[in-house]
Amino acid sequence: MNAGPLLRLDSVNKVFPGGSVGLDSISLSIERGEFLSLLGPSGCGKTTTLRIIAGFEVPTSGRVLLDGKDITPLRPFDRPVNTVFQDYALFPNMNVQENIAFGLTLRGMSGRDRARKVKEALELVGLPDRAKAQIGSLSGGQRQRVALARALVCEPQLLLLDEPLSALDASLREHMQNELKRLQKELGTTFVMVTHDQTEALSISDRIAVMNKGHIEQIADPATLYDRPASKFVAGFIGTTNLLPGVFLQREPTGIRFQVAGDWRPVVTGSTELAAMAGTRLTIAIRPEDIVQMRKGDPDTFLGEISSIAFHGHSLRLLVKLGSSSLWVDVPRDRVETDIREGAVIALGLRAGACCPLLAA
Ligand SMILES: Nc1ncnc2c1ncn2[C@@H]1O[C@H](COP(=O)(O)OP(=O)(O)OP(=O)(O)O)[C@@H](O)[C@H]1O
Ligand SMILES: [Mg+2]
Incomplete structure (x- = not known):
């Protein structure tokens, strides 16, 4: 053999x-x-x-x-x-x-x-x-x-x-x-x-x-x-992923700050070799489970309007409007902090430690 x-x-x-x-x-x-x-x-x-x-x-x-x-x-x-x-x-x-x-x-x-x-x-x-x-x-x-x-x-x-x-x-x-x-x-x-x-x-x-x-x-x-x-x-085919257009803003100690889909400016950790300089446009892949509910006014959050809610057993899958994009967001049912209903505005942010791959735009 x-x-x-x-x-x-x-x-x-x-x-x-x-x-x-x-x-x-x-x-x-x-x-x-x-x-x-x-x-x-x-x-x-x-x-x-x-x-x-x-x-x-x-x-x-x-x-x-x-x-x-x-x-x-x-x-x-x-x-x-x-x-x-x-x-x-x-x-x-x-x-x-x-x-x-x-x-x-x-x-x-x-x-x-x-x-x-x-x-x-x-x-x-x-x-x-x-x-x-x-x-x-x-x-x-x-x-x-x-x-x-x-x-x-x-x-x-x-x-x-x-x-x-x-x-x-x-x-x-x-x-x-x-x-x-x-x-x-x-x-x-x-x-x-x-x-x-x-x-x-x-x-x-x-x-x-x-x-x-x-x-x-x-x-x-x-x-x-x-x-x-x-x-x-691959990002789109394996699991559910939000593929969002982003622009590199600056490096920070915990990752890279991006402007994503409108006015959201989260710090993203991920494969950073693609984002070499400020102004670079790319695509950020964010899993629904990596977006978490925050309190309004928390830093690095965005406000989005819930367009639909689907029951997924241990979590609810929300479709949330952010600027001209829409995002999938999974909210565990035992961690729903405010009234989740269609038309409501909620504050969302990136889960600490979430790894979000950066892909060519
Ligand atoms: N005998 C054939 N003659 C002409 N074209 C073919 C033939 N067999 C497959 N193809 C073409 O080759 C491509 C690949 O086909 P294949 O059957 O390998 O796909 P698949 O990934 O198995 O798809 P599915 O999930 O639908 O089974 C398709 O575009 C198909 O139309
Ligand atoms: Mg086949």
């Missing part, structure tokens, strides 16, 4: 017949045992990337390397890679255990070995008593687990999952996210999962590649993507 990454995409391009660009020079390394998610809006190239790794699609240029070996010319079946498709693609005419045994049979395994492996796989996904069930009699979550078992039983080095949980309701989905993560860590298999759900990606991935229009905007662990997005696109 090689010491380097398990999988490497090296300047992979995909132009479809007719000229539409699917991927624009994707380079990416995936470590052994890693859970990597491909995250991005519809049409950004997530499925195309997965299909190229699996071998269902041939890149226009570039290479796919597994364990350092160029597998670009190999057919899907010749790669140690399995895919769980979005619609599960189970065989409806076979029962659960026949579905799971299918890949093993193709590989020439039969008899007791095959039966043992199928039994182990069923136990792994928590369905030991459904071996003889017909696919049509299973719930969505159970089908998803059968598809996982069918992919895992062949012990792939790499498991590819294309939106595997998108058909499930919210509570089953959260449960299956935990299951997936547990399985992945238990087996030590490398997972690459496609999703357009940022909450899902943030909660289960070791690293996330954020894609936009056929290229990768940033690859990082969830906390880095959240705290230090490399572009406006």
Whole structure:
């Protein structure tokens, strides 16, 4: 076994017949045992990337390397890679255990070995008593687990999952996210999962590649993507963020004072290398939870008018008008200090210690 990454995409391009660009020079390394998610809006190239790794699609240029070996010319079946498709693609005419045994049979395994492996796989996904069930009699979550078992039983080095949980309701989905993560860590298999759900990606991935229009905007662990997005696109795609126009005023001991969206002049801490001199215009990314309610007249606050209020469980999400901009503000329900209602004017400021990335204007 090689010491380097398990999988490497090296300047992979995909132009479809007719000229539409699917991927624009994707380079990416995936470590052994890693859970990597491909995250991005519809049409950004997530499925195309997965299909190229699996071998269902041939890149226009570039290479796919597994364990350092160029597998670009190999057919899907010749790669140690399995895919769980979005619609599960189970065989409806076979029962659960026949579905799971299918890949093993193709590989020439039969008899007791095959039966043992199928039994182990069923136990792994928590369905030991459904071996003889017909696919049509299973719930969505159970089908998803059968598809996982069918992919895992062949012990792939790499498991590819294309939106595997998108058909499930919210509570089953959260449960299956935990299951997936547990399985992945238990087996030590490398997972690459496609999703357009940022909450899902943030909660289960070791690293996330954020894609936009056929290229990768940033690859990082969830906390880095959240705290230090490399572009406006990433800042806007990961979590809810206020992207506000600002002007650098001056350096102060605790950060940089900016003029933001009208007359607010907060001191901002963040990646300061972009804001080299007074007068520089840039974009400040401020999370809703980093804006806090203050008392009117407190220094560095602004007064805004509440345009709408949404109930978010432990907090209220307000849309507040500030000059010509509008900001999302999260107010924890146990810390609401004044009457919060639509049309009310409230004083707001930056939470002490909030890290607000500064991005090119
Ligand atoms: N077979 C094809 N022929 C022509 N264009 C294609 C083909 N497959 C994908 N594309 C185009 O390539 C781009 C990327 O498609 P892809 O399916 O990879 O997106 P995606 O990120 O998976 O989107 P979604 O979240 O909607 O599934 C899109 O613009 C799409 O229209
Ligand atoms: Mg897709």
